[in-house]
Amino acid sequence: MSEAATHSATAPVARPELLASLDPLLREWLPRQRWFAGKGRPVTGFSLVSATELLPSDSPVGLLHLLVRTHQPLTPALGALSHPSDCYQLLIGVREALPPRLAPALIGHLEDGPLAGRTVYEALHDARPADALLEALRTRADLGELRFERASGQEIGSDLVPRLVTSEQSNSSVVYGDTFILKLLRRIVPGINPDLELPLALAQAGCARVPAPTAWISAELGGETYTLGVLQPFVRGASDGWELALRELAKGGDFGAEARALGRATAEVHLALARALPTVTLGHAQMKPLVDGMTQRLEAAAQAVPALRPYAPGLRTAFEALADLAAEGRTWTAQRVHGDLHLGQCLRSPSGEWSLIDFEGEPSKPLAERRMPHPPARDIAGMLRSFDYAAHTHRPLVPGWADTCRAAYCSGYAEASGLDPRTDPVLLRAYETDKAVYEVLYEARHRPDWLPVPLAAVRRLAADATTP
The missing domain is CATH 3.90.1200.10 (Aminoglycoside phosphotransferase (APH), C-terminal lobe)
Known part of the structure; x- marks a missing residue:
């Protein structure tokens, strides 16, 4: 993955000041997430790999999709010597202020940059951004480097109420109306992820023991494909x-x-x-x-x-x-x-x-x-x-x-x-x-x-x- 920023949307997402304004908030918030793999090492900086505006950030509820590479010391002995480390998928909600129900999702308040005066938060806690992800999959949207793909013959209904699964460890999942579950991979690496590759192969082989992928999210960056998320049927009452x-x-x-x-x-x-x-x-x-x-x-x-x-x-x-x-x-x-x-x-x-x-x-x-x-x-x-x-x-x-x-x-x-x-x-x-x-x-x-x-x-x- 290129270290250069790869911007895929218009202002304010495409403006370099965005990551600079988010930097101090992400340094505090990111290491506290259960899916963050670099615990125990300080975050010394970030590189913006990709940025896409899924909902306009100047609307009442905005949604930014970011792929951000962290920089962390290789070992404590190296002190401040920082090297590129893991790349993470972030879904950042943008509001003027958070309602009380979204208080646990708070990332922070931006004091400067293109979103100065706005509040940013973990978007998956919020129904409107979660709906936007499912709608993009339903319509097979192409947004910048992001590809929202759907398996042939599979249909996705509308008006499915989303809820965030709170027991995730290394990733995040959203259930839609007890019909689908969307697993969003947090640490992103080049290549097709086995969590998409193997269920697709099993579906083609006629194996009913694994829920067949209904749709998936990927990114095309630097000539390589990155798996970002997989939508599968939700097994009710399981x-x-x-x-x-x-x-x-x-x-x-x-x-x-x-x-x-x-x-x-x-x-x-x-x-x-x-x-x-x-x-x-x-x-x-x-x-x-x-x-x-x-x-x-x-x-x-x-x-x-x-x-x-x-x-x-x-x-x-x-x-x-x-x-x-x-x-x-x-x-x-x-x-x-x-x-x-x-x-x-x-x-x-x-x-x-x-x-x-x-x-x-x-x-x-x-x-x-x-x-x-x-x-x-x-x-x-x-x-x-x-x-x-x-x-x-x-x-x-x-x-x-x-x-x-x-x-x-x-x-x-x-x-x-x-x-x-x-x-x-x-x-x-x-x-x-x-x-x-x-x-x-x-x-x-x-x-x-x-x-x-x-x-x-x-x-x-x-x-x-x-x-x-």
Whole structure:
């Protein structure tokens, strides 16, 4: 993406003073957002990448669409030396003053610049700007570098009341009349995002386990395409798998049948992805960088988290065993996978059908890495770890709950795919170990009280060289 400002609208958006006037407000507001990835490092400046006026800023309610690149020090040791960092999608509402209902959305009051005297705020809290986004998708609008596209044969009704989903983490979502949900990606990178790419491929493959994209927003910048948002059908009355599992735990219910059904759903998605997109064979040469990456992540995590160090030798055997199998001539089939599968990425409809959502992968990883093929065991390991997490949220701990769910999930997967993940224990253990190591590092940094959960798994995985 070019560092030069790319302006796509008339005054005041196209005037360079706009970003200068927003700068002090954004430095305070942006780091407080849950989706901001640069926490812990000061923001030293911004570059305007793209600016589009979606609603006139001199009207009672204005809407500015900005792509803004932050500048942050690479490391604290570099002090004020700042380098371009992440690019964020911002939707800025503009009003004379905010009504009380929009007070939580306040970014600040502009004292100078082209919008001097106006108030700016997070626009997604406001119905009028949210309506403007849906209308642009409905009409397939082209605004500057922004492209609002709609799938062939898909219709979008009008007069759908918007509401902001408040539980988002790495992105933002707006539900329209319990009919559609628009997911807006916050950290923007070049290339098609898997959260659009994979559901489109699955829709073309006839897989009903993933809501098919109805429409999407993209930007054309510097000869590259950037995915900005995806509109999909909203599953009314659905419960996500995490909430459902915790509910069953709380009332002493059995989650085994649901875990089995979820295993079948996962297998159906994997089979459809393998039909729709190329698969590759991983032999010794291909497995070496994969195993080396797992080992390097373990070493880095052990350096950062002292509690992990006693288990590192045992954990390393999981990766060594996989490398040994590859050296002996064993091969594996790799394909596109979900990449960040856990109970919270699964929805059960009121009719009992499971769907998989949020195919973005781990947002902290580069897009090219998120689009790499992996054995399906990567997704399976993520779900097995999620059952373990759910079990540990309940007190007292219910003995055997997670083990029952893990077994049922694998059995359901085998029913739909013809292949039981447990028949390749070395591969599954390596992926589950890699996931548990990631969890240890995450919890140590962000939720120290949760650290015992992955450490319990680490103890089991370090002690067991063959059984997942």
